[in-house]
Amino acid sequence: MSPLVTALVLIFIVGFAAWWLLIDTEGVYLGKRVVIWLYDVYASRYDNIKQYDDVEEHIYLAQPLLAKIPATDPLVLDVATGTGRMPLALCQHARFEGHIIGVERSRKMIARAAEKIANEHFDEYVTLLWADGTDLPFPDDSFDVVSCMEALEFMPQPEAGLDEIIRVLRPGGLLLTTRRVNTYMPGRLWDESEMADMLSERGIVGATFHVWHTDYDLVWAQKGGESDFIGAMPAHESMICPRCQQQTIVPQAAGWQCSNCNLGMPTADEGVIEVLRAT
Numbered sequence: 001m002s003p004l005v006t007a008l009v010l011i012f013i014v015g016f017a018a019w020w021l022l023i024d025t026e027g028v029y030l031g032k033r034v035v036i037w038l039y040d041v042y043a044s045r046y047d048n049i050k051q052y053d054d055v056e057e058h059i060y061l062a063q064p065l066l067a068k069i070p071a072t073d074p075l076v077l078d079v080a081t082g083t084g085r086m087p088l089a090l091c092q093h094a095r096f097e098g099h100i101i102g103v104e105r106s107r108k109m110i111a112r113a114a115e116k117i118a119n120e121h122f123d124e125y126v127t128l129l130w131a132d133g134t135d136l137p138f139p140d141d142s143f144d145v146v147s148c149m150e151a152l153e154f155m156p157q158p159e160a161g162l163d164e165i166i167r168v169l170r171p172g173g174l175l176l177t178t179r180r181v182n183t184y185m186p187g188r189l190w191d192e193s194e195m196a197d198m199l200s201e202r203g204i205v206g207a208t209f210h211v212w213h214t215d216y217d218l219v220w221a222q223k224g225g226e227s228d229f230i231g232a233m234p235a236h237e238s239m240i241c242p243r244c245q246q247q248t249i250v251p252q253a254a255g256w257q258c259s260n261c262n263l264g265m266p267t268a269d270e271g272v273i274e275v276l277r278a279t
Contacts, residue, residue: 025185028154035154036106039082043108046083057089060212061176065145066095068174068220073097073232074144079133079165080104080151084113084126091122098144099232102128103136105276114270123271127235130268131275134161137242138168144230145169147176150216153188159198166202171225175204179217195219235273242278 021027027034042049066072072095078086081102090096104110110128117126131137133148134155146169148161155161162177169175180189190198192209199207199221207221236249241258248260255266256273265278 020184024183026154028185028188032156039106040108043083043106043112046109046112050085052085054089054092057085058093060218061086062089062093062096064220065090065147065174065176066093069144071229071231073099075142075230075232075238076100076145076147077136077138077143077165077168078102079136079146079148079161080154081113081128082106082109082149084116084128086147086149087113087117087122087126087128088120091117091120091125096125097232098125099235100126101235101238102126103131103133104128105130105132110272111268111270114268114272118271128272129235129275130272130277134164135242136164136168137239137275139238139240139247140167141170141173141227142168142230142238143170143173145174145176148178149176150178150180152177153180153185158188162198163202166204166223169223170230171223171227173223173227175199175219175221175223177219177221178212179209179219180215181217182215192217242275 021029022038027038076090076098078100081087081104084102087100087102090100102113104113107130110130114128117123146165148165152158152161179192179195183189196207203224204221205224207219210218212218236251236256239249240247241249241261241263243263244258244261246258246260248258249256250259255264257264263278266274268274
């Protein structure tokens, strides 16, 4: 093999590896910080890349979600909310009267979500937290609905991330998540049977899989057992303090504060509660 051919082969290999590591698998094999950095980099262009369609969001997300729950005013947690896809889809549904808490680790992604929600005047129905979706500041069994879209496979430990979102879902509550398909991501993806077993082992029942996009199936399921419907409430009332773990969060002029240990979480100019800046 000539030096030129060797060089071209090496360039191809390096280029393909870079594409796979940074684009196709979104940096997940390079560590959590790289994943967050990439989302920060692409936040301003993310919606243009995804090209969400409001009609499709209504048909595949908002309408079936509301059809599967007993009331129109659920307390909803959207983990890895990104630029606000799920909050916007629900708020645009004419029958939705609940409250949605969106949690996102990328600061620039959630800032974009806040901008979009403010532009649509949905602030009354949505609270956004800059927080870690793998360490949720909520007690067990505290939401009627938990969603986590296109995100599990990018968490440091996908199964631990799944455990956390199931923890905060009340018995009888609705789970909406996704299963990545048509992508090579060793150790991070499951076939339909594997994911069904994994959910069942965690007390999740009635899982159904639906073809959705080229790269994702929708997964609808329910947490086993029964409990009272929670319903919409102010977000701070459902939260626990990240430091003392007490449900004693109160709104203040500059943010939220724990009345038990005085931990403060500032509110940014765009309205995001910055849990990760708590002091």
